[in-house]
Structures are given as C-alpha cells and as structure tokens.
Amino acid sequence: MRLPTPYRPESDIVSHRLASLAGALDWHAAAAVAKPWVAQVRKHPPPFWAMESLLREYPISSAEGLALMRLAEALLRVPDAETAIALTADQLGRADFEGAADSALARLSSSAIALSKKFLPESDHPPGLMAKLGARTVVAATLRAVQLLGRQFVLGQTIGEAMKEAKSARGRQPQLRFSYDMLGEGARTAADARRYLQSYLDAIDSIAAASSKSGAPVSNDGISIKLSALHPRYEDAQRERVLRELVPSVWQLCQRAADANLNLTIDAEEVDRLELSLDVFEALAAKVAAERPQWQGFGLAMQAYQTRALDLIEHVTAIARRHKLRLMCRLVKGAYWDAEIKRAQELGLPHYPVFTHKHHSDVSYLACARALLAVPDAIYPQFATHNAGTIAAILQMAGSTPFELQRLHGMGEGVYRELMKTTNAPVRVYAPVGQHKDLLAYLVRRLLENGANSSFVNQLGDDHVPMDELLASPLHLTTESTLPLPEWLYGPAPARRNSTGLDLAVETMRAPLLDAYARTVVPAVPTFDASRANSALTVSATSYRQWSKTPVAERAAMLRRAADALQAELPRFCALLVKEAFKTWGDAIAEVREAVDFLRYYADEAERIMQPVALPGPTGESNELRLTARGPWVCISPWNFPLAIFMGQVAAALATGNTVLAKPAEQTPAIALEAVKLMHTAGVPADALQLLHGPGETVGAALVAAPGVAGVVFTGSTQVAKIIHRALAAKDGAIVPLIAETGGINAMLVDSSALPEQVADAVVQSAFRSAGQRCSALRLLCVHEGIADHVIEMIRGAAAELRGGDPSLLATDVGPVIDTEAFDNISRAAQKLGSQHKVLLAPDVPTSASANYIAPSAYEVDAIDSVKSEIFGPVLQIARWSGEPSAVIEHINTLGYGLTLGIQTRIDSRAAALAAQAHVGNIYVNRNIIGAVVGVQPFGGEGLSGTGPKAGGPHYLYRFCAEQTVTINTTAAGGNAALLASP
Numbered sequence: 001m002r003l004p005t006p007y008r009p010e011s012d013i014v015s016h017r018l019a020s021l022a023g024a025l026d027w028h029a030a031a032a033v034a035k036p037w038v039a040q041v042r043k044h045p046p047p048f049w050a051m052e053s054l055l056r057e058y059p060i061s062s063a064e065g066l067a068l069m070r071l072a073e074a075l076l077r078v079p080d081a082e083t084a085i086a087l088t089a090d091q092l093g094r095a096d097f098e099g100a101a102d103s104a105l106a107r108l109s110s111s112a113i114a115l116s117k118k119f120l121p122e123s124d125h126p127p128g129l130m131a132k133l134g135a136r137t138v139v140a141a142t143l144r145a146v147q148l149l150g151r152q153f154v155l156g157q158t159i160g161e162a163m164k165e166a167k168s169a170r171g172r173q174p175q176l177r178f179s180y181d182m183l184g185e186g187a188r189t190a191a192d193a194r195r196y197l198q199s200y201l202d203a204i205d206s207i208a209a210a211s212s213k214s215g216a217p218v219s220n221d222g223i224s225i226k227l228s229a230l231h232p233r234y235e236d237a238q239r240e241r242v243l244r245e246l247v248p249s250v251w252q253l254c255q256r257a258a259d260a261n262l263n264l265t266i267d268a269e270e271v272d273r274l275e276l277s278l279d280v281f282e283a284l285a286a287k288v289a290a291e292r293p294q295w296q297g298f299g300l301a302m303q304a305y306q307t308r309a310l311d312l313i314e315h316v317t318a319i320a321r322r323h324k325l326r327l328m329c330r331l332v333k334g335a336y337w338d339a340e341i342k343r344a345q346e347l348g349l350p351h352y353p354v355f356t357h358k359h360h361s362d363v364s365y366l367a368c369a370r371a372l373l374a375v376p377d378a379i380y381p382q383f384a385t386h387n388a389g390t391i392a393a394i395l396q397m398a399g400s401t402p403f404e405l406q407r408l409h410g411m412g413e414g415v416y417r418e419l420m421k422t423t424n425a426p427v428r429v430y431a432p433v434g435q436h437k438d439l440l441a442y443l444v445r446r447l448l449e450n451g452a453n454s455s456f457v458n459q460l461g462d463d464h465v466p467m468d469e470l471l472a473s474p475l476h477l478t479t480e481s482t483l484p485l486p487e488w489l490y491g492p493a494p495a496r497r498n499s500t501g502l503d504l505a506v507e508t509m510r511a512p513l514l515d516a517y518a519r520t521v522v523p524a525v526p527t528f529d530a531s532r533a534n535s536a537l538t539v540s541a542t543s544y545r546q547w548s549k550t551p552v553a554e555r556a557a558m559l560r561r562a563a564d565a566l567q568a569e570l571p572r573f574c575a576l577l578v579k580e581a582f583k584t585w586g587d588a589i590a591e592v593r594e595a596v597d598f599l600r601y602y603a604d605e606a607e608r609i610m611q612p613v614a615l616p617g618p619t620g621e622s623n624e625l626r627l628t629a630r631g632p633w634v635c636i637s638p639w640n641f642p643l644a645i646f647m648g649q650v651a652a653a654l655a656t657g658n659t660v661l662a663k664p665a666e667q668t669p670a671i672a673l674e675a676v677k678l679m680h681t682a683g684v685p686a687d688a689l690q691l692l693h694g695p696g697e698t699v700g701a702a703l704v705a706a707p708g709v710a711g712v713v714f715t716g717s718t719q720v721a722k723i724i725h726r727a728l729a730a731k732d733g734a735i736v737p738l739i740a741e742t743g744g745i746n747a748m749l750v751d752s753s754a755l756p757e758q759v760a761d762a763v764v765q766s767a768f769r770s771a772g773q774r775c776s777a778l779r780l781l782c783v784h785e786g787i788a789d790h791v792i793e794m795i796r797g798a799a800a801e802l803r804g805g806d807p808s809l810l811a812t813d814v815g816p817v818i819d820t821e822a823f824d825n826i827s828r829a830a831q832k833l834g835s836q837h838k839v840l841l842a843p844d845v846p847t848s849a850s851a852n853y854i855a856p857s858a859y860e861v862d863a864i865d866s867v868k869s870e871i872f873g874p875v876l877q878i879a880r881w882s883g884e885p886s887a888v889i890e891h892i893n894t895l896g897y898g899l900t901l902g903i904q905t906r907i908d909s910r911a912a913a914l915a916a917q918a919h920v921g922n923i924y925v926n927r928n929i930i931g932a933v934v935g936v937q938p939f940g941g942e943g944l945s946g947t948g949p950k951a952g953g954p955h956y957l958y959r960f961c962a963e964q965t966v967t968i969n970t971t972a973a974g975g976n977a978a979l980l981a982s983p
Contacts, residue, residue, distance in 0.1 A: 003278075003311050005506055006271055006353035007344075013307050014360045014477050017367040020310070021475065024370050027389075030396050031471040034388035038470060041414035042463060074753050074906040079786040083752045083907070090907045153410040154183070155431035159203045162433040163210055166221070175426055177404070178221045179265060180207065183434025185226040187234075188760050189797025193249075196229040200253050203433070208260030215261070217297025218328060218380050218404070222263030224301070224430065225253060227280060228273070232801045236276045236505035237810045241803075247283045254284060254298065255291075263297035263328055270336050271306060271353040272343070272505040278312075282319050289323035299328025299382070304365035305337060305354045313371045313379075320378035330382040330406060331368055333361055345486045348501035348593055356483045358455075362390065362474035369394050373401045380404075384430065386412035387456040389471045391419060404428055411457060490935065496600050499593035500567060504585060504810065513585060516571035517808060522580050525669035528692040533702035536690055540632035540659040541708055543687035548629040548657035552610045556603035559651055562682035563599035566592065566647075566675075573643060573674065581642050581668050582815045584807045587770050590931065591644045595675070597934035598648035598952065605957050606655035620971035627961040629657030630737075631710030634703045636696070636724075637672070638715045639665035639818050640773045646672050648934075648951055649713045650679070650689060656960040658710065659688045663700050667818050669693040696720065704728065711737045711960065715775070718742040718870075718944050739959055743775045743870045744899030744945040746929060747892045749914065751885055752786040754904035758926065759783075760794040762902065763876070765928040768802060768856040771814050772874035773822075776900040776922065776930045776939070780867050781878045782888050788880045795858065795876075796841050805850045816852040817873055823852040826873035833859040833877070837866070840878060864891040885910065889917045899941035902929040919943060921950065 078084045156162030159180065166178045182203055187193040200223065207221055228234040231246040250266075257264040266281060281300055288298050302312055313329070320327045340354045355361045365385070372381035373394075383394050384406035391405060404426040407416050416427055459465040484491075489498045502509045528536075547555075566573065573595075574588040583591065615623040635649040646664055653660045664672030669691075676691045692699055704712055704727050714724055721740040728736045748766065750759050766778035783791050807815035817823050830843055834857075841858035856874040861867060864879050881888050885905075892901065901920040903911050915923045921941035922932060932939040938953025940946050949955040 002507060003275060003308050003315060005508055006274075006306065006308050007349050007351040007503070007506075008307060009351060010307065010355060010357075010360065010481070011477060011479050014355070014363055017310070017360075017363045018475060018477060020367045021363070021370060025366060025393055025397060025475075027393065027473040027475055030392040031389055031468075031473070033392040033395070034471055035467055037388045037415055037418040038460065038467060040418045041460060045414070045461065074755070077755070078753050080752050080784075083784075083786070086910065087753050087907050090909045153408075153432065154434060155180070155409050155429075156433055157435050159206045159433055162431055163206065166429070166431065169429070173420060173427075175420065175424065177219070177426060177428040178431050179224050179263070179406070179428055180221070181224040181267070181430060181432045182229075183432050185229045185269075186757065187229050187232045188757060188794055189232050189801065191797055193230050193232055197249055197252070200225055200230075201256060204253060204256040204260065204262065204264075207262055208256070211260065211262065213261040217257075217261055217263040217295060219426075220262055220297075222265065222297065223253075223257065224265045224267050225250070226267045226269065227277060228269055232798065233803075234273065234276070236272060238803070239276055239279065239811075241811070242276060243279060243283060247280055247287075250280065250284055251287055254288060254295075257297060258288070258292040258295035261295075261297070263299060265299040265301055265328060265330055268301040268303045268332065268334070270343075271340055272503065274306070274308070274312070275505065275507075278315060278319075281316075285319050285323050285325060285327070289325055293324070296326050296380075297328065298325065299330060299380075301330040301332055301384075302368065303332055303334035303354075304368050305334035305361040307351075307353055307355065307364075309364055309368050310371055313368055317375050317378045320375075326378060326380055328380045328382060329372055330384055331365065331372060332384045333365060341483070345489050345498075347503060348486050348489075348499050349503055350487070350500060351485060352483075356481050357478050359474035359476070360478065362387070365390060366393055366397075366474070370397055373398055373403065376401050382406055382428065384408075386415060388415050388460075389456075391415070395423065395425070406430055415460070496597075496604050496935065499563075499596035499600075500570075501589055501593050502570070504589075510585070510810070512571040513574050513589075516575040517578060520572060520575040520579060522576065522670045523673060525673050525691075525693045528694045528699050530694060530698040530702040533692075533699070533706045536661055536692060537632055537703070537706045537708050539687050540661055540690060543685060544629070544631050544657075544659040547654075547659055547685060547688040550657070552606050552655075552657070555655055555657065556607050558679075558683040559599045559603040559655055562651075562679045562684070563596045563603075565678050565682060566599070567596050569678070573671070576671050576674060577643060578807050580670050581639060582807050582818065583770075584812050584815050585810060591641060594641075594644035594934060595647040598644065599651050601935045601952060602648075602651045602655045602957060605954065609957055610656065610961075615965070617967070620969065622968045622970060624966045626964045626966065627656070627958070628964050630960065630962050631658060632708065633658045633660055633711045633713060633960065634700075634709055635660055635662045636700055636703075636712065636714045636716065637662070637664050639667040640770070640775070641715075642668035642671040643675060645715050645951075647675055647679075649715070650675075652951075652957055653711075653713070653960055654679075654684060654689065656957050658960055661690055661692055661703055661709075663692050663694070663696070663703055666693070666695050701727070705731065707731070707733060709736055711739070713739040713960075715741045717872075721946070737959060739947055739949070741775065741940050741946040741951065742899075742944065743872065744897035744941055745779045745867055745870055745892075745895050746776060746897070746900040746902075747780040747782055747864075747895075748778055748902030748904065748929060749881075749885060749888050749892075750781065750783040750787070750791065750904040751907070751910065752784040753906040754784075754787070754926075755906070756787060756791050756794055759791055759904050760798050762904065762926075762928040763795050764798045764802070766902065766930050767858075767876040768799060768814055768874045769930065771817050771854065772856075773817060773872060774930050775945075776932065777872075778900075778902065778929055779870060779875075779877060780864065780892075781876060782864060782881050782892070783878065785880045785882045788878075792840060792858075792860070792878060799841055799856045799858070802856060804853055804855055807850075814853075814856060814874060816850045817854055818852070820852060822873065823854060826854055826871060826875060829871045829873075830854075830857050830875050833857075833861075833875070837861050837877075841876075864888070864895070867895065870897075885914060886917060889914050893917075893919045896944045897941070898943040899945035900924065900929045902927075921945065921948070 074087060155165050162180055170176050180203055182199045184196050187196060203223055211220055230249050231242055234242060254264055302309060337354055344352045369383060372379055381403045386407055406428045409429050409431045459470050487498050490496050504510050570592045573592045577583040577588040577591055610627050613625045615625055617623045633653040637646040637649055642665055650660050650662055672691060676689060679689055680686055704724050712724060714721055721742050725738055728738055763781055802813040803811050804814040805812055838860040840860050843855045843857035854873055858876040858878060860878050867877050898920045900922045901918050903914050903925045905911050911925045922939060934952035938950035940948050940950035949959055
C-alpha cells in the first residue's frame with residue numbers, strides 16, 4: 001500500500017478531519033479543563049530561560065529576536081576574532097536590547113548582549129569601556145551570553161551530562177521519562193554518517209548502563225534518531241541504495257535498544273522523504289518481528305501538519321498488524337513548515353503538502369490523536385504538544401486507553417507542571433543532546449515554529465491575549481488563504497501563472513515521465529542548406545510585413561496557447577531532453593517549466609511595453625512614444641538549454657512583432673523541431689518562425705552574414721560571440737544589434753561566518769549539477785583559510801556521494817557531457833590542472849558505462865589569478881583567502897567575466913557591500929548560483945559574459961524593438977479649441 005499524493009486541496013482534507021471528530025470531542029469542556037492551567041502559568045511565569053519567556057522578551061519577528069537567532073546559529077562556529085567582531089556588530093547593531101523588561105533575561109542582556117552593542121566598533125554609541133575591554137573581550141561576553149541561551153534548549157553537551165540533568169529533574173517529578181535526541185541531521189558525507197551512528201550507539205550504551213532492564217520499553221527512557229543523519233543520500237531517488245546501506249546501520253541501533261529494553265523512535269523529516277522513511281521503517285519492523293518479537297519499543301514520529309497524516313496512521317497501523325507488533329507513535333505538529341511551503345512553490349506543485357492555516361494543523365492533530373487512540377492493539381500513542389487546549393482534548397478522548405504526553409526540553413514546563421498536579425498521565429521530555437555549535441538546525445526550527453504570533457507558546461506568555469482567545473476552538477474550516485497556491489505565486493489572475501512541476505519523490509507523479517521515455521523516439525532533423533540562407537531571409541522579411549501588424553494581444557495569445565500546450569506535454573518534452581541532451585530528470589522538468597515561464601512572461605511583457613505612451617509637451621501638440629518591431633531576427637541557441645533558451649529567444653522576438661530564423665545547437669535539433677511544431681500549432685505562421693538546423697560554422701555564419709538581418713540573439717561561448725560581433729560589424733548597411741549571453745569564471749566567496757553544511761550543498765549543486773554544463777555553473781570557490789580545511793573536506797565527501805551515468809535513471813545525479821568533443825576538451829583541461837595544482841577530488845573514480853561521462857573533480861589553485869579561462873564541465877577550482885573580502889572581489893573583477901557570483905556570509909552588511917563592489921550580472925547570497933527563475937532572477941552578465949539585457953527580465957524585450965516618436969501639431973487645423981474655450 002502506498003500513501004496518496006500529498007498535493008490535494010486543503011479544504012477537502014480539513015473537511016474530512018472535521019467529520020472524523022464529529023461527536024468525539026467537546027471542545028468547550030476541554031477548554032474549561034485547560035483554563036486553570038493557563039491561569040496558573042500566567043500567575044507563576046516560567047523562568048527566564050524558557051522558550052515562552054525568550055519569545056516574550058525578544059519576539060522572532062523583531063530585530064532583537066532575529067539578531068539573537070542569527071547569532072546563536074553563527075557565532076559559535078566562527079573561528080577568527082575579526083569575523084566574530086564583524087558578525088556581532090552587524091547583528092546587534094540593528095537591535096534594541098536595552099528595551100527588555102526588568103527580568104533575569106534582561107539583566108543577562110545588559111551584562112553581555114547590550115554591552116556588546118554599545119561598545120562594538122560599528123556602534124554609534126560613545127566608546128565607553130571599549131578602550132578598556134577591547135572588541136575581542138566584548139565579543140567573548142556576547143559569545144558567553146549566546147551559549148547561556150543555547151544551553152537552555154540542550155539538556156547536556158554529552159549524553160552523560162544529559163542523563164545527570166534528567167536524573168535531577170526526575171527527582172522533582174518522578175513520572176518524567178526522557179527520549180534523548182543526539183543533535184545532528186542531514187549527513188553530507190559518509191564520514192558524517194559514521195560519526196552520527198557511533199554517537200547513537202554510544203548514547204544507547206550509556207542509557208542502558210544507567211537503566212533497569214525491567215518493565216516495558218514504553219516506560220523506560222529511550223532515544224530518537226534521524227535517518228538523514230545516518231546516510232549522506234537519504235532521499236527517494238536513492239531508494240535502493242538507502243535500503244541496502246541504511247537498514248543494516250539502523251538495525252544495529254534497534255538491536256542495542258532491544259537488548260537494553262529501551263525504546264527507539266525514528267524522527268519525522270521532510271515530506272519528500274516520507275515514503276522512503278516508511279520503506280525503511282517497515283524493513284526494520286519485519287526484522288524486529290523476526291528477531292526481537294518481544295521488544296515493544298520501536299516507534300515512529302508523525303507530523304500532523306502534513307495533509308497525509310491520517311493516511312500515515314492507517315499505513316503504520318497496517319504495518320503493526322501485519323508484523324504482529326505494537327508500535328510507539330509520537331504525534332507532533334511538525335517542524336519544517338516554511339521549508340515545505342518554499343519547496344512546493346519552487347517546484348510549482350499543484351497544492352501544498354502541509355496545511356497553510358495553523359488551526360487546520362490543530363484540527364488534524366486532534367483527528368490524528370483520535371485515530372491513534374482507536375487502535376491500542378497496534379499503537380502506543382505519544383502526544384507531543386505544548387498547547388493546553390490540545391492536552392485537555394486528548395485527556396477527554398483517551399478515556400482509559402494508555403498513552404503518554406511529551407514536551408520539549410526548555411518548553412512547556414509551566415503547563416506540564418500544572419497538568420502533573422492533577423493527573424498521573426506519564427510525561428516524556430524530548431531532550432536534545434549535543435555541542436552548542438550543533439544547535440543550529442534545532443534551535444532555529446524551535447524558534448520559528450513557536451515564534452509565530454498565532455503560536456500557543458507565544459500567546460501563553462502574553463497577558464494581553466484573552467483566555468477565551470487563547471483557548472478558542474480550532475474546529476472550523478477556513479476556505480480563504482492568505483497563502484496563494486504555487487500556480488498563483490506571482491499574484492492572482494490575471495497575473496502570470498506559474499508553471500506546474502512534478503515531485504519526483506511521488507510515484508504517481510513520476511510515472512508519466514517514465515512512460516513517455518519508453519514511447520519517445522528522437523526524430524531526425526534535416527540539415528538546412530546554408531546556401532539558401534538569403535532565400536530563407538526573404539521569406540522571413542515577407543512574413544514580417546504581416547506578422548508585425550498582428551495586434552500584440554493576438555501574438556501574446558498564441559504564446560500563451562503554446563505555453564499551455566507545452567505544459568500539457570511536459571512528460572514528452574522531458575523525455576526528449578533526457579534522450580537527446582542527456583539531462584537528468586530533475587533538470588529536464590526544470591527546463592520545460594522555464595520554457596513555459598518564458599512564453600507566458602514575454603506574452604505579458606509585450607502587452608505591457610508595446611502600448612503607446614503619451615508624453616508631455618506644449619499646448620496644441622501631442623507627443624506619443626511607440627515601440628515597433630525591427631524585422632527578421634536570427635536566434636542561435638545552445639545545447640545546454642536546448643528548449644528553454646531556444647523558446648525564450650524565439651518568444652521574445654515573436655512577441656514584439658519580429659520574425660525568426662531559429663538556428664538550434666547542432667547537437668540538439670530534435671528538441672527545437674518539436675518546439676517549433678508546437679508553436680506553429682498554437683498559431684504562429686510557419687514563415688514567421690523557420691527552423692534552420694546545421695553547423696554553426698556554415699548555417700549560423702550564413703544567417704548572420706545575410707543582408708537584411710534586423711538583429712541577432714546568441715547564447716554560447718565568448719569566442720563565438722566575438723566572431724558574430726565582428727561579422728555584424730563588417731556588414732554594409734544598418735548597424736545590427738547583438739544580444740549575447742556567454743559563460744564566465746563564476747566565483748563563490750565564502751567567509752568564516754558561513755555555515756559549512758550550507759556551503760557544501762551550494763557548491764556541489766552549483767559546480768556539478770548538470771555535469772557543470774551551465775553558463776552559471778560554479779568554476780572558482782574562494783574560501784576563507786579559517787574554515788577551508790573543513791569546508792573542502794565536506795565538499796569532497798559530498799561530491800563522492802554523487803551518482804553518475806545514465807541520465808534516464810532516477811538515481812543519477814550527474815549525466816554525461818554533451819559529446820566526444822566536449823569530453824576531450826574537459827579531460828585535457830582537468831589533466832592540466834592535475835599536473836599543475838593540488839588534486840582535491842580526482843576524476844578517476846570508477847567510470848560509468850555511459851559514453852562521455854566525466855566524474856566531478858576539484859583542484860586547489862595557488863591564487864585567483866591562476867584561473868584563466870572557463871572549463872565547461874564538472875571541474876571546480878578552489879583558492880584560499882585571508883585578509884579583507886573586498887580584495888577577493890577585486891581579484892574576481894579583474895578576471896573580466898561578469899555572469900554569476902555567490903556570497904556565503906552571515907554578515908548582512910558585508911554581503912551588501914561585496915555585492916555593490918562586484919561587476920557581475922547575478923549575485924546569490926547564501927544559496928547556490930544556478931537555476932535563475934524567469935521574472936524573478938533575470939539572467940545575464942557583463943564584460944566577457946555578455947551584452948545584456950537580462951533574459952527573463954523587464955528590460956529584455958526593449959532590445960528587440962525600435963522606438964518611434966510621433967508628434968502632431970494639433971493647432972494646424974485652426975488652433976487649439978480646448979485652450980480657447982477654457983475660462
């Protein structure tokens with residue numbers, strides 16, 4: 001049994017959840033039970049270190065709250081004092097910590113955080129103690145303050161410390177149980193995974209040594225593990241590998257826990273990993289049933305904010321009964337909400353996989369709680385919540401069914417203090433364990449999920465929120481959403497619709513792609529006779545006279561029809577991209593979507609800019625500015641984006657009333673042929689859009705040289721762009737415009753405040769995705785010497801986990817390069833680098849059976865100036881730097897290219913200053929540098945990287961147009977009657 005798609009209408013799902021609760025819950029009675037708890041918490045507020053107090057003092061939406069969060073996630077990792085000083089000044093310089101209430105936290109702030117803000121070099125305050133203490137001492141005080149805050153959310157830095165704290169807490173509240181969570185997730189390398197595995201094994205041994213083996217596992221302490229920490233490629237596309245490699249590792253943990261009579265829970269993670277988690281979970285459940293049938297301590301966490309939460313409970317119940325087990329199931333609200341929303345928007349998915357209203361998640365939680373309580377033979381339910389109303393509702397629904405409640409360490413202590421005075425329900429504390437520097441992901445999620453204004457934890461400490469409002473019933477459906485569906489990301493209709501994508505982690509969504517691949521045959525495309533270039537131009541010029549007079553609204557409608565048709569045929573065009581251009585499936589989907597976006601965007605833009613504009617002038621005169629088409633354009637597109645760039649060029653020219661002679665890359669003509677057929681079917685006349693396939697040296701050159709060409713748009717190498725430029729300049733007649741987008745030595749600057757895991761992800765994606773065959777791909781990584789060793793090692797480890805070869809396989813990350821010529825050129829360049837510089841990642845890993853496959857490689861160069869030219873493949877050069885980052889940008893500027901630049905830093909003011917200094921078209925801060933989105937990140941460079949204007953931007957279409965001003969003397973027909981008639 002597989003779960004249904006997570007992308008279904010939210011209102012339908014919530015209606016079903018509400019129906020399942022009908023008659024099962026009296027919310028009014030539950031709220032009455034919860035009110036005394038809330039009243040006592042407000043009367044006796046939690047200590048200053050509790051989450052409730054922290055959020056009350058420094059709401060996450062405030063500058064102060066944001067500064068604290070960012071310091072907590074970055075300052076502990078910065079190795080050099082200079083960057084720590086800059087980071088502290090940057091974050092605290094925008095906050096007002098002196099405004100905190102008179103409390104212990106405020107005193108802590110005034111002794112360290114506010115002190116730092118007052119006396120750091122970039123502050124406007126008088127120097128004060130700065131001369132006595134110095135910036136380093138003040139930063140040390142701030143660091144200590146951040147450590148004190150971080151300590152409140154980690155039970156101990158080691159399992160031993162944590163167990164000591166747990167023992168102390170249990171002395172005060174004997175019914176407490178603990179589930180220890182060793183901080184860390186998202187292993188990037190095999191070494192990371194081994195380290196996390198050993199950490200879990202050591203923790204189990206430590207817990208076992210201090211625990212009694214008597215009693216049921218549900219009554220004992222336990223451990224929570226994250227599967228993403230135990231495998232560097234824990235994702236659906238790597239399913240076979242994960243099941244082969246991960247299940248044995250987790251089984252080691254299960255055996256140890258079973259032998260010690262402890263419980264072990266697999267934590268919940270992102271939606272796209274849910275099916276994979278269930279596959280791993282069931283494989284382990286089968287082993288438990290076969291080898292440890294008496295152990296009833298195996299469990300799984302479930303997220304109620306997922307739209308499939310009830311389906312998940314049904315699925316896990318079936319697993320339990322199939323294997324005759326009683327499973328522990330922890331129900332949580334969910335901790336990745338913002339990431340799930342962003343992913344759905346970026347992928348253009350039809351709906352969100354999580355609820356977009358908080359009270360819908362509350363409804364789902366209650367419905368899931370009822371479902372868990374209904375199957376006590378299969379599931380021991382554990383309810384993790386800090387909401388007093390939800391706790392009271394669970395007590396009401398449970399009756400005599402066994403269950404336990406859970407809270408996070410550092411949160412909800414006040415509510416649970418009151419609860420445990422009146423009930424004997426067991427309470428388990430979910431207790432993070434780890435070094436403060438590993439606190440990042442956990443702390444940020446806790447702050448964000450509880451910092452929202454609608455959060456119960458946030459509102460609990462706010463006396464201005466009335467009791468009835470705090471405990472208001474969530475049992476209603478909200479049909480209106482302030483969050484648009486991904487389709488309408490750019491605004492409600494009539495705004496441009498976002499293209500629709502697929503989630504490759506969902507079997508039913510990827511099935512059409514695989515079916516299309518099996519059916520698709522790459523058609524042969526006849527080569528155009530270059531000697532007929534002039535006649536083709538004549539046909540285009542004749543068609544231009546009619547096409548340019550077609551109203552812009554009609555031209556735009558044709559482009560939109562083509563976009564809709566392309567969207568409908570996404571699987572077929574993806575299959576063509578995989579077969580002819582050797583794209584991986586993820587890249588193929590993204591490219592079809594980009595082509596759809598180009599068609600819709602340029603349709604909108606043409607209608608916007610091609611309306612006459614009235615200009616001011618003297619009385620008796622009208623002045624109007626118009627844009628007009630230029631004539632036949634030659635569009636020369638590359639093989640690395642044979643659909644998106646091809647259709648983008650063509651659509652821009654057609655939308656503005658020009659006709660097109662389209663010369664696709666000689667390696668990928670079939671994709672262009674099918675695109676042209678689609679546009680002809682949408683209404684574009686055959687003579688207005690001609691496909692002329694052939695070698696650039698003959699067909700391309702003949703078209704550029706033909707008389708009467710109104711313009712050339714080209715994407716490709718800088719060398720070929722210069723050849724076209726010279727050919728156009730040498731022609732007699734009009735000066736012909738050239739729009740050129742070429743490559744670049746694209747760099748990424750990483751300072752010592754950057755998060756290494758984020759850097760590794762961004763570098764591997766930017767340098768090696770698409771086999772490095774993107775104009776925007778990362779070629780040069782400039783990393784601060786203070787973190788260089790660690791970052792390089794992480795990049796090497798992450799790159800080693802990539803799978804290369806046949807692009808038609810879902811597991812393939814890196815496909816082959818486009819042809820033998822490219823393979824030979826890249827190989828020679830890599831060999832030269834290897835002979836002259838330090839090899840960090842050798843390309844001589846086991847070779848793929850796919851022709852022209854080149855494994856990712858990396859080399860450490862002596863200096864930025866050592867990088868002389870672009871290598872158009874999966875080859876990365878790395879240089880260390882020290883001193884001022886502005887000097888690094890100056891070196892990058894002197895290379896002469898200017899396409900993309902990445903900046904990885906936690907210092908906002910530094911990022912802004914470096915971006916302003918760089919002569920680069922596209923700058924990306926704290927993310928990868930590829931994947932520009934139409935209308936969102938207009939793409940194009942300067943210098944050796946192109947002429948501009950930016951494709952997919954609001955200025956692009958102007959270059960395809962001529963400007964015309966029409967001035968009419970209205971007084972020529974007897975004077976200005978309107979002026980004479982005025983009083």
